[in-house]
Amino acid sequence: MKPSDSVEFLGTDSESRHIRSRDPERTKQDILDVATQEFSTNGYAGGRVDAIAAKTQTTKRMIYYYFGSKEQLYSQVLERAYSGIRRVEEHMNLDRLDPETALRRLVEFSFDYHHEHPEFVRLVMIENIHNAEHIKQSETVKRTNIPAITVLRHLLARGRKSGVFKREIDPVDLHFMISALSFYRVSNAGTFGALYDCDLNEPRLRERQRRLVTDTIVTFLLSPG
Amino acid sequence: MKPSDSVEFLGTDSESRHIRSRDPERTKQDILDVATQEFSTNGYAGGRVDAIAAKTQTTKRMIYYYFGSKEQLYSQVLERAYSGIRRVEEHMNLDRLDPETALRRLVEFSFDYHHEHPEFVRLVMIENIHNAEHIKQSETVKRTNIPAITVLRHLLARGRKSGVFKREIDPVDLHFMISALSFYRVSNAGTFGALYDCDLNEPRLRERQRRLVTDTIVTFLLSPG
DNA sequence: CGCGAAATTAACCGTTTATTGGCATGAAGC
DNA sequence: GCTTCATGCCAATAAACGGTTAATTTCGCG
Numbered sequence: 001m002k003p004s005d006s007v008e009f010l011g012t013d014s015e016s017r018h019i020r021s022r023d024p025e026r027t028k029q030d031i032l033d034v035a036t037q038e039f040s041t042n043g044y045a046g047g048r049v050d051a052i053a054a055k056t057q058t059t060k061r062m063i064y065y066y067f068g069s070k071e072q073l074y075s076q077v078l079e080r081a082y083s084g085i086r087r088v089e090e091h092m093n094l095d096r097l098d099p100e101t102a103l104r105r106l107v108e109f110s111f112d113y114h115h116e117h118p119e120f121v122r123l124v125m126i127e128n129i130h131n132a133e134h135i136k137q138s139e140t141v142k143r144t145n146i147p148a149i150t151v152l153r154h155l156l157a158r159g160r161k162s163g164v165f166k167r168e169i170d171p172v173d174l175h176f177m178i179s180a181l182s183f184y185r186v187s188n189a190g191t192f193g194a195l196y197d198c199d200l201n202e203p204r205l206r207e208r209q210r211r212l213v214t215d216t217i218v219t220f221l222l223s224p225g
Numbered sequence: 226m227k228p229s230d231s232v233e234f235l236g237t238d239s240e241s242r243h244i245r246s247r248d249p250e251r252t253k254q255d256i257l258d259v260a261t262q263e264f265s266t267n268g269y270a271g272g273r274v275d276a277i278a279a280k281t282q283t284t285k286r287m288i289y290y291y292f293g294s295k296e297q298l299y300s301q302v303l304e305r306a307y308s309g310i311r312r313v314e315e316h317m318n319l320d321r322l323d324p325e326t327a328l329r330r331l332v333e334f335s336f337d338y339h340h341e342h343p344e345f346v347r348l349v350m351i352e353n354i355h356n357a358e359h360i361k362q363s364e365t366v367k368r369t370n371i372p373a374i375t376v377l378r379h380l381l382a383r384g385r386k387s388g389v390f391k392r393e394i395d396p397v398d399l400h401f402m403i404s405a406l407s408f409y410r411v412s413n414a415g416t417f418g419a420l421y422d423c424d425l426n427e428p429r430l431r432e433r434q435r436r437l438v439t440d441t442i443v444t445f446l447l448s449p450g
Numbered sequence: 451c452g453c454g455a456a457a458t459t460a461a462c463c464g465t466t467t468a469t470t471g472g473c474a475t476g477a478a479g480c
Numbered sequence: 481g482c483t484t485c486a487t488g489c490c491a492a493t494a495a496a497c498g499g500t501t502a503a504t505t506t507c508g509c510g
Binding site for chain 2: 188
């Protein structure tokens with residue numbers, strides 16, 4: 001190596017490299033953050049390991065060092081994304097509210113969470129394109145998702161007991177409807193907006209649909225069969 | 226070229242080539258059919274031109290001859306997929322039915338169409354991953370989708386006039402809800418099934434949700450604000 | 451201090467992939 | 481019969497792209 005190279009090397013060094021001392025956890029999180037962005041934007045096949053490495057503060061080799069393969073990296077990105085919604089969901093304390101209000105809150109939470117986390121929505125879409133084969137193998141994700149149904153089942157039981165909820169409905173079916181209405185608005189904003197010439201992210205429209213979705217679900221539960 | 230090559234050449238000739246007489250339209254449709262399958266299964270980035278060519282009765286060269294590029298081929302696949310649902314939608318003749326029944330039919334049709342055309346659903350998912358940038362450029366698709374809203378608007382007006390529909394609702398919003406509930410069940414069957422350990426395609430469950438979705442929409446329209 | 455393991459880096463490799471060129475050829479219309 | 485369109489085959493290409501090699505640096509610990 002020529003002296004000039006050495007100088008050049010040390011020069012860029014102090015500017016961009018070796019600023020961070022070795023910190024495995026931070027490196028991993030850095031990679032996961034960037035990978036989340038990359039995969040959620042371009043899909044799994046469309047996501048580029050090189051692109052991830054470039055946007056990272058570290059190198060491509062580190063990705064393989066910590067995650068083994070593109071696929072395992074993607075799986076971890078997915079798991080982390082799912083853990084996000086669950087963590088928020090857990091601290092909702094719906095039990096203190098009357099059933100109708102609790103249901104409203106739940107729907108609104110779902111609606112808002114999807115809106116605020118489009119990258120999560122996109123990752124789930126992508127995973128579905130791949131027939132959920134990664135999620136199927138993750139016991140963690142599967143286990144941590146059951147509570148969502150348990151909460152709903154409990155809420156439904158409370159509502160029926162108090163006579164507010166007139167409908168019999170399977171908690172899984174209710175969850176399906178709430179998710180569908182929350183998810184689709186974000187996942188299909190592109191095509192829906194293009195086809196019907198509207199911007200689903202426009203605050204006014206979003207607020208209107210937020211109320212609509214909530215009212216629809218609540219109205220159904222309250223109406224006699 | 227040696228004589229032996231010539232013989233070899235002519236030999237394979239009569240076996241595999243020139244079996245189909247020249248039929249441009251059929252060749253194009255063949256390519257589109259296979260491409261639909263490939264893209265809807267693997268996504269745009271995941272879809273392989275080689276794989277498409279292999280499953281076709283023709284060659285890769287023909288794909289470029291007729292479609293120019295992978296992207297243009299994908300766009301045409303998308304357009305054709307959208308034209309499918311429109312064609313069916315057109316011959317529904319909802320005007321002969323009373324508003325409530327017409328609405329039921331409409332929801333059921335949407336539910337059934339999505340269920341019966343998962344490849345359409347997947348293509349739309351994929352297009353949304355790409356921010357609908359192909360659809361945005363297709364005037365054809367945009368124009369031919371407006372009628373769906375017009376039909377709804379007319380139906381809503383009829384229902385309100387006759388006093389059956391008590392709710393005021395924007396036709397686009399109604400379309401959004403119907404689509405969401407129809408679409409999500411198919412698009413997210415993978416992750417939903419994995420997370421809550423159920424098979425959304427199981428006939429019993431599907432029938433139950435079909436009724437649930439229809440009832441929910443109808444109940445909302447019929448209920449007083 | 452010095453040593454071994456963990457962390458990090460740059461350069462490299464083999465393969466895949468979309469895309470094109472070249473060339474031959476049969477069919478159809480004029 | 482001649483031209484033109486449609487088709488087939490195959491090889492080439494040039495750029496990605498996922499993954500790896502091998503060397504270097506950092507850090508904790510004895």
